Amino acid sequence: MARRTDFDPIIERNAKYITSMASGVADKVTKDMARGYMHGKRPEELMHDVLQRWPELTEWHARLIARTETSKASTALTKVRAKSAGLDWYVWRTSEDARVRTSHHHMDGVICSWSDPPSPEALIHEKSYGKYNPGEIFNCRCYPEVLLDYGDVSWPHKVYLGGRIRSMTLAAFKRLNGGKDI
Ligand SMILES: [Zn+2]
Structure with missing residues (x-):
């Protein structure tokens, strides 16, 4: 299992991609999504989490964020594991x-x-x-x-x-x- 210290910088960088959201909010969304992903949540569940916390978003936008962040978190985890194995x-x-x-x-x-x-x-x-x-x-x-x-x-x-x-x-x-x- 990857250590959180390895994983966090990648997640932080991913936050920068959510350019359509106010800064600060994007950070929170990305970290929430990554945490949810680590706990085995599916994109659909993550989408509902996003909508609950940020009801001003459209469902389309929330789904896009949930899918994208799930995929980014998955790649980040694969990368950390692969690199630690050389x-x-x-x-x-x-x-x-x-x-x-x-x-x-x-x-x-x-x-x-x-x-x-x-x-x-x-x-x-x-x-x-x-x-x-x-x-x-x-x-x-x-x-x-x-x-x-x-x-x-x-x-x-x-x-x-x-x-x-x-x-x-x-x-x-x-x-x-x-x-x-x-
Ligand atoms: Zn692709």
């Missing part, structure tokens, strides 16, 4: 349906690093929202699948590195990791 790589996974945005569809199956996440929009020459991991942006249902073993994926494989996606052989990827096991 696992720096993950595979970007989408929900693989028609609602996946083009920029994320483009990332589907690509190996990325926690230390250098992509700007999916910049990669397809759209307006960038900055660099982020799967699930860390509004309405995103993508998730990171931590790479536990070189054999988890087929080779050559797409790897995001230094601002672009390239096809890498297993040998090249191993060299990148100093020849060690992941």
Whole structure:
């Protein structure tokens, strides 16, 4: 289990994404959502929590916040666990349906690093929202699948590195990791 001290800074940063809310409120919402998520609450329950505390929000907005924050908290937790285990790589996974945005569809199956996440929009020459991991942006249902073993994926494989996606052989990827096991 991740220590709270590891988890909190990520949650705090996530609060900055809720730009449509007054500052201070956004902080509280994000922390509440993360806490709820840690206690196993589902997005629907979180939405009702949001509406109860901030009745001035529309149901649409509350649902958007609950979904987005659940997804961000989930990614934050995966990241903390992976990094504490020394696992720096993950595979970007989408929900693989028609609602996946083009920029994320483009990332589907690509190996990325926690230390250098992509700007999916910049990669397809759209307006960038900055660099982020799967699930860390509004309405995103993508998730990171931590790479536990070189054999988890087929080779050559797409790897995001230094601002672009390239096809890498297993040998090249191993060299990148100093020849060690992941
Ligand atoms: Zn997505």
